[in-house]
Amino acid sequence: MAAHRKPRQHPLSGRAAVTLALAGAATATAFEGSGHAEPRQTPAQVRAQADRLYQEAEEATEKYNGVKEEAERAEASLKALRDEAARRTARLNAARDALGSVATAQYRGGGLDPAARFLLSSDPDAYLRSAAVADRVGDRQAAAVGAAAGQAAELARLHSEATGRLRDLAARRAELARHKATVQDRIGAAEKLLDRLTAAQRAAYDGGSAGTGAATGPAPAGAAAPVQGTRAAQAVAYAYGALGKPYVWGATGPGSYDCSGLTQAAWRSAGVALPRTTYSQIDAGRRVPQSALAPGDLVFFYSGVSHVGLYIGDGRMIHAPRPGAPVRIAPIDEMPWAGATRVA
Numbered sequence: 141m142a143a144h145r146k147p148r149q150h151p152l153s154g155r156a157a158v159t160l161a162l163a164g165a166a167t168a169t170a171f172e173g174s175g176h177a178e179p180r181q182t183p184a185q186v187r188a189q190a191d192r193l194y195q196e197a198e199e200a201t202e203k204y205n206g207v208k209e210e211a212e213r214a215e216a217s218l219k220a221l222r223d224e225a226a227r228r229t230a231r232l233n234a235a236r237d238a239l240g241s242v243a244t245a246q247y248r249g250g251g252l253d254p255a256a257r258f259l260l261s262s263d264p265d266a267y268l269r270s271a272a273v274a275d276r277v278g279d280r281q282a283a284a285v286g287a288a289a290g291q292a293a294e295l296a297r298l299h300s301e302a303t304g305r306l307r308d309l310a311a312r313r314a315e316l317a318r319h320k321a322t323v324q325d326r327i328g329a330a331e332k333l334l335d336r337l338t339a340a341q342r343a344a345y346d347g348g349s350a351g352t353g354a355a356t357g358p359a360p361a362g363a364a365a366p367v368q369g370t371r372a373a374q375a376v377a378y379a380y381g382a383l384g385k386p387y388v389w390g391a392t393g394p395g396s397y398d399c400s401g402l403t404q405a406a407w408r409s410a411g412v413a414l415p416r417t418t419y420s421q422i423d424a425g426r427r428v429p430q431s432a433l434a435p436g437d438l439v440f441f442y443s444g445v446s447h448v449g450l451y452i453g454d455g456r457m458i459h460a461p462r463p464g465a466p467v468r469i470a471p472i473d474e475m476p477w478a479g480a481t482r483v484a
Contacts, residue, residue, distance in 0.1 A: 183341050190330040190345070194462040197326035199446040201389040201398055204319035206417045208390070211312035218305040225298040232291045323389055327463050346464050371484045372436025374410035379450045379458040382406070382467045387460045392416075397460040397467060399448050403438055406450055412483055418448045425483040430472075437482050441475035451480070 181189070334342055382405075385396055392401035400421055404414045414424050422440050433439070433451050441447040449459030451472065460467045 181336070183337055186333050186336055187345055190333045193326045193330035193333070195442065195446065197323050197330070197389070198399065198462065199442075199444055200319050200322040200326065202400060202417045202419060202446055204316060204323060204390060205398070205400060206419065207312055207315045207319060209416045211309060211316060214305055214309040214312055218302060218309055221298055221302040221305060225295060225302065228291055228295045228298065232295060327389075330463075370436075371407075371410035371412060372434070375406040375412075375436050375450065375483075376452055376458075378406040378409040379403075379452070379467075382460075383458065383469070385460075385467045387463055387465060387467070389463070399460045402458075402460045402467060403448050403450050407483055410484075414483065418445050421448055422479060422481050425481040428480050428482045430477060430480060433472075433480055434482065436484075437480050439472050439480045440478040442478055443476065445478045447475060 334345065337345065379402065382393070382397060382402060385393075387398060388396035389398045390401070391397050393405040397405065400416060400418045403421060404416060407414045414421050418440060421438055422445055425438070428434075428437060433453075435451060435453045437451040439449050439451050439457050441449075447459070449457035449470070449472070451457050452469070455471055455473065456469055457472050458467065458469055461470070
């Protein structure tokens with residue numbers, strides 16, 4: 141009987157062993173593949189990626205600033221149109237009331253033939269004089285009717301224009317919301333990346349590279365200074381006073397700034413009205429080469445002209461860098477150069 145029994149197989153022998161080996165290899169490959177799909181980033185790579193995200197956020201911020209300016213103009217224009225329409229409506233209603241009163245009087249006094257009125261009049265000469273006046277009143281009344289019709293047509297045009305402005309304002313507000321969402325998305329993504337850094341690494345990143353600390357006080361010795369009393373000197377002095385204040389996208393001071401908000405506020409303090417965005421500020425004065433920079437010049441960076449600072453001399457600027465980095469002094473060669481403009 142024992143000779144006819146089937147031999148017992150080891151659980152890992154034969155085909156089962158091969159199958160298990162293949163499965164193990166596949167599992168190992170899968171783990172290796174997932175490991176390669178998401179490699180651990182070095183601190184330098186984290187900082188570089190965060191820089192890119194902050195730059196994208198700043199580009200969206202400048203677009204937001206420009207659209208916000210357009211929306212404010214559209215809103216002011218719409219309000220002016222509505223105010224004008226209200227004034228014209230009041231005038232038209234007054235004209236209609238006057239026309240209605242005249243029409244009622246004419247209806248009530250129109251029962252007698254003019255010849256009969258002349259014959260029955262106790263003072264024919266006075267009647268003839270009043271008849272001439274009535275003709276002139278009739279002419280003026282016809283003119284009043286024409287004026288009222290013109291007012292009604294103009295009012296209809298104003299209402300139509302206001303409807304168009306309202307649609308334009310709604311489109312601008314929707315565009316604002318899109319740019320705002322982009323800014324918040326990029327800043328949020330950058331902050332998540334930077335959370336991977338140690339406290340010391342994060343402090344070094346927020347502090348910037350050598351020479352970019354949030355220095356305060358007067359211009360250091362050796363820095364070129366603008367001529368005192370000039371508007372450029374006033375703008376530079378304002379920028380020094382803003383050192384250490386936080387970057388907040390869309391802000392124009394006095395408690396916080398974004399990059400173009402700072403330069404706009406600095407020059408506004410000197411009596412010069414700059415446009416709101418980097419894209420328009422670069423065209424707000426005369427272009428100057430980097431070799432001829434003077435304190436007070438606006439210096440621009442990146443191919444999309446998405447960042448601006450205020451030149452203070454000695455190859456340095458004051459600028460509002462990004463969220464988490466306050467207004468500070470920095471070398472102008474720390475970012476890709478785009479150009480410079482002399483405002484005054």
